[in-house]
Structures are given as structure tokens and as C-alpha cells.
Amino acid sequence: AKRIVVKIGTSSLVKADGAVNLASIERLAKVLCNLKNNGKEVVLVSSGAIGVGMGKLNITKRPASIAQQQAVAAVGQGELIGLYERQFAQYGISVAQLLLTRDVLLYPQSNHNVHNAFDELLKMNVIPVVNENDTVSVDELDHMTKFGDNDQLSAIVAKIIDADLLIMLSDINGFYTDNPTKNPNAKLIRTVNNLNPQILGAAGGHGTQFGTGGMVTKLKAAKRIMENNQQMILANGKNPQIIDQILQGEDVGTLFT
Numbered sequence: 281a282k283r284i285v286v287k288i289g290t291s292s293l294v295k296a297d298g299a300v301n302l303a304s305i306e307r308l309a310k311v312l313c314n315l316k317n318n319g320k321e322v323v324l325v326s327s328g329a330i331g332v333g334m335g336k337l338n339i340t341k342r343p344a345s346i347a348q349q350q351a352v353a354a355v356g357q358g359e360l361i362g363l364y365e366r367q368f369a370q371y372g373i374s375v376a377q378l379l380l381t382r383d384v385l386l387y388p389q390s391n392h393n394v395h396n397a398f399d400e401l402l403k404m405n406v407i408p409v410v411n412e413n414d415t416v417s418v419d420e421l422d423h424m425t426k427f428g429d430n431d432q433l434s435a436i437v438a439k440i441i442d443a444d445l446l447i448m449l450s451d452i453n454g455f456y457t458d459n460p461t462k463n464p465n466a467k468l469i470r471t472v473n474n475l476n477p478q479i480l481g482a483a484g485g486h487g488t489q490f491g492t493g494g495m496v497t498k499l500k501a502a503k504r505i506m507e508n509n510q511q512m513i514l515a516n517g518k519n520p521q522i523i524d525q526i527l528q529g530e531d532v533g534t535l536f537t
């Protein structure tokens with residue numbers, strides 16, 4: 281795999297108390313910059329703007345109103361990209377911030393523009409850091425502007441740049457037969473070739489307090505990837521070195537193919 285999209289979830293970036301997990305950003309930067317410096321093309325899709333904004337503003341409970349979420353996300357996004365900027369700079373890598381909206385799906389011209397921008401950025405040896413433009417489209421019900429979630433956004437980005445692999449990092453070792461945080465008998469599924477009703481049923485409901493999508497949105501992302509004949513691996517982002525293990529072909533996480 282040469283062109284890789286890495287998606288990191290809020291659960292991997294923000295600690296249970298809402299503070300940013302600086303150590304995981306540091307480790308992620310090290311791994312991604314190392315890949316970059318070894319000739320890979322890397323795009324990072326990062327959640328966490330609301331979580332980081334909450335920490336910055338000393339808010340402990342996720343704001344209820346959409347307007348407040350948009351405001352908190354706007355604070356957090358700047359902070360988040362600043363963190364990445366400083367961490368990646370240590371390895372001589374520049375970042376770019378791309379805040380996308382559903383325009384890239386609705387308008388061919390927008391899609392074309394974003395595609396070209398990614399191409400140029402990758403040529404310039406930059407790591408693009410992508411998020412949804414939450415100020416425009418944080419409303420979960422707003423299907424006109426919203427992708428839905430960053431899981432699907434990462435699959436859309438993988439399609440736009442024709443990535444070889446989407447690595448989706450979460451707080452769980454992969455996709456299980458049932459929610460493993462509730463069912464101790466749940467078994468890790470190694471490979472998913474077919475999103476049949478049994479698989480869809482295993483996805484359960486929503487995720488953690490800070491995460492948003494749970495497995496449902498990850499399966500929606502997988503569906504997009506599989507329809508496009510691409511591959512996705514869902515793995516635990518607790519230790520970002522897992523990205524190296526994945527690229528070395530080790531059996532970790534769940535492969536959707």
C-alpha cells in the first residue's frame with residue numbers, strides 16, 4: 281500500500297476526562313511521519329475537534345445545542361491542527377488543514393477541486409489533516425451539508441484520492457460478533473467480505489461518550505470502501521505503531537475487503 285488514509289477517532293485522542301491525549305498525538309505523529317519519510321503518501325482524517333474544544337474551554341459535558349457544539353468545535357479545531365502542526369514539524373513534515381463539507385459529494389466541480397488539492401499536497405510532501413467543517417454542518421440530521429460522520433468521510437476521502445488502504449483506528453481491537461464492552465463472549469472477526477444482516481446486527485448502537493458513531497458508522501464506511509473495491513482495516517489506535525504492523529502484513533484488527 282502506497283497511498284494510505286488513516287482515520288483516528290475521538291476515543292483515541294481525548295481522555296475520559298475530556299482532556300487531549302497528547303501522548304497519542306505524539307506517537308501518531310512519529311509513526312505517520314516515518315511512513316511519509318519512507319515514501320508513503322498519508323492522509324489523516326482526525327476527529328476530536330469538539331473533545332479538544334471542551335478541554336480548552338473547561339467544559340465537562342458535551343454541549344447539548346448544535347450551536348454550542350459548532351462553537352466548541354471551532355475552538356477545538358484550531359487547537360487540534362496546532363497540535364498536529366507542532367508534532368509533525370519535529371519530523372520535518374508540514375500539515376495542511378482540509379475542512380470538507382458534503383459539497384464534495386454533491387458538486388462534481390467541488391469534488392474535482394478537492395481531488396486536485398490532495399494531489400498537489402501529496403506531491404509537496406505534506407500530510408493533509410481532514411475533518412468535517414463542523415461549523416457548516418454539525419447537525420446530525422442535516423443531510424444536505426453533512427457527511428454523517430468522520431468514519432464515512434474517511435471512506436469518501438479514500439475514494440477521492442484512490443487510496444490503497446483505509447486504516448480506521450478506534451478504541452477497540454476490531455469488529456466483534458457483538459459489542460465486546462458489553463458482551464465478554466464477543467469474538468473478534470478477522471475478515472469481513474460481505475456486509476450481511478448478521479454482520480450489520482453485530483454493530484449494535486452508539487459508541488462512547490466522546491466518540492459518536494460506534495460501529496454502525498464504521499460499517500457504513502466499510503460499505504463505501506467495499507463498493508469501490510478498496511480495503512479497510514479497523515484496528516486499535518491505542519498504540520499507533522499498529523499502523524506499521526498492519527503495513528507489514530501482521531494479522532491485527534479486522535480487514536474489510
Ligand code: ADP
Nearest residue numbers: 289290291450456458459483487488491493494
Ligand atoms: P471512535 O471514537 O474511535 O470512532 P466509537 O466510540 O464511536 O469510536 O466506536 C467504538 C465502540 O463501538 C467500541 O468501543 C464499542 O463499545 C462499540 N461497539 C459496538 N458494537 C461493536 C462490535 N460489534 N465490535 C466492536 N465494537 C463495537
